[in-house]
Amino acid sequence: MHRTVSVCVALVLLVMTVRRTNGDIPVDETEHEQLLAVVPCIRRLCEKYFRSERAMKGSLAIINIKPDASTFQQHILRSFNEDPRHELGVMVKDASRPHWNASHVTEKAKNYLMLIADSSALAAPIRQLRRLPTWNPLAQVVVLFTTELTPLVFEIEVRNVLQELFDNSVLxxxxxxxxxxxSVLEVxxxxxxxxxxxxDNIDRLRLVDECEYIFQAADPxxxxxxxxxxxxxxYFSDYGPKIPKYYNYCPLKVSTSIWEPFVVGNASHIEKGLEVLMxxxxxxxxxxxxxxSVIESALTTARITADNQTGLYADVLQRRTDLMVGGLHENPISRKLLSATIPYYQDDLTWCVPTARHAPKWLNVFIIFNVWxxxxxxxxxFAAAALLYRFNYVERLYRVNYTWMLLQSLAFSLSVYAHYWPRRVSIRLFLIGYMFYGLHWNAAYHSFLISVLTRPRYEPQISTVQQAIQAEFGFVGAENxxxxxxxxxxxxxxxxxxxxxxxxxxxxxxRLRCERTIAIAMSRAHSSNSRAIGEAELYCFPKVENIYTYSVSMLxxxxxxxxxxxxELIRRISESGLLGKWQKESEKIRIDQDEEDGAGGSGGEKSGEGQTILRLDHxxxxxxxxxxxxxxxxxxxIGEVLYFRxxxxxxxxxxxxDRYLL
Structure with missing residues (x-):
């Protein structure tokens, strides 16, 4: 080959042997000559299709041919291999034998040429091609019948070929x-x-090209x-492209599960959602x-299998629908059976548990300060009460006991009224200092009390798998x-x-509303948008505790x-920033009301102005x-009465x- 092939383009010649031997199609001499006469037209039309604006230039010809190839097939092989321009490389394959490992090939084929005797010979080569990493259903495909077809058989065979390739998504x-x-070759x-x-149906067959290679006599x-x-x-110019820009408002059949925020609605009506808007x-x-069409919820949680009858992917595998949405992601089974769009959202599977309950509120008046x-x-x-009792004993003002002076000391410390009038200046100075202490203590207590009452406390939140196991939590989730x-x-x-x-x-x-020791394996995006529970009623573990992280795409x-x-359109939508806008639109509006069982929130009822209204339990x-x-x-x-009696x-x-009791 005189020049480097810039693009790896597979030109596959899948050949059914046509020989004049037992077991093959009988061909007489005249028919054999007519077959050889169309070889130049085959090469000419292939160059047209493979080098048109709809195909990439530069081709690698991969010829699938049996060892006992007929003369007709050998002529085709030579016509491509011996082209003086050397624009095609040739590689020989055999569809009847297992293919070697071709994982090192990364580029997709752009063109295929398949030679068959009849439509039944097409299935085996296609199976081989589909397993190759170069398989490209969007490539240009040319199928050549190596035998002449009668008018009665012609249309049936052509439809069968088109249908076989259409079933393999080749258009x-x-x-x-x-x-x-x-010797006329029709396309x-x-x-x-x-x-x-x-x-959806092959309605009309269209003749797009005719070619005949003839000898033109001299005309002096x-x-x-x-x-x-x-x-x-x-005649190709009379028709539009095979895959046009617009699609006649044809139905795009979509299977989905109701899975907020990607799809919001119910079994009878799809309302909105990130993927619905997309x-x-x-x-x-x-x-x-x-x-x-809505998929049953039991299918979305069941173990994923390759079952094409009742499995999760049955609708797509049976060609009843074209796409699947609902916060899906690829897995080893889907990669073998389906194709996926480019990802457009990142989600993760994590554990969600009930939110921690409020700590006992009766301690609110005590937890303002620590124990010391x-x-x-x-x-x-008590010390101030002892001093006051001693001062009163020295001055002999009142006939009271220590318990009474303890109440006076408590009143001074709380900055409330207390009936005590000492005579000495030193005692009054002590009381002035003690009253300033009480004023400061009272202000500090009440300011911290307001903060404690309006900011609810919670029990320790379960936030790791290890903590959940130690707390004897039960684990619940989908089968898959x-x-x-x-x-x-x-x-x-x-x-x-x-x-x-x-x-x-x-x-x-x-169940998280009423069961306190349960952890559910759940999509983080769905847990914060599900209509089954308020966002403030559950807590999902941090990302470091994720079960796994995945990219959401359509299947x-x-x-x-x-x-x-x-x-292409998903890529444009992502680059334009519409995904973020749609995500906000698809998230449902929540009005979370605080409940006494500690569902989170502010710990008190909210007034119309957003103020916290304290309840009795505070x-x-x-x-x-x-x-x-x-x-x-x-x-x-009762003790005093009994003691007095x-x-x-x-x-x-x-x-x-008596001094303390009477």
């Missing part, structure tokens, strides 16, 4: 047929979207020399009409998630042992011919303290205890 097909009992094809068609009068010339007729924009640009601060404050009250815990580490083994399969994830999310039937156009600690004081007072009163009955003498 750019031109079929070469030798006109019966002539037939179909246009999937012609006359309002929707690429017209100064024409004897030579072999091509006589051609071209499909609306794509179909409007391509002039398609999206038609949605309270002990020092209480110690100051269980495979991610088939790992040797202790956490994975524990989860796999205690894992419960959930067929409806939204119903399981609702299409294998080698879907509209996939390149859809990918200050119940004060009532508990008051109740405890009343109970202690009642016990003390006992003293009178048994005529006890006055003692030190």
């Amino acid at each position: 750019n097909v031109n079929v070469m047929v030798q006109r019966y009992n002539t 037939w094809t179909w246009f999937p979207y012609e006359s309002g068609g929707c690429a 009068e017209r100064n024409v020399r004897a030579a072999w010339v091509f006589r051609e007729r071209h 499909l609306d924009a794509i179909t409007a640009r391509m002039r398609l009409v999206p038609v949605f 601060t309270w002990l020092i404050a209480i110690g100051i009250i 998630t269980l495979g991610h815990f088939d790992k040797p580490d202790a956490n994975s083994r524990h989860i796999a042992t205690h894992y419960q399969v959930c067929k409806n994830l939204d119903e399981c999310l609702g 299409a039937k294998k080698d879907f011919h509209l996939l390149p156009k859809i990918n 200050i119940e600690g004060a009532f508990y303290l008051g109740a405890a004081g009343l109970i202690l007072a009642l016990i003390a009163f 006992a003293k009178r009955r048994y005529r006890w003498r006055d003692n030190l205890l």
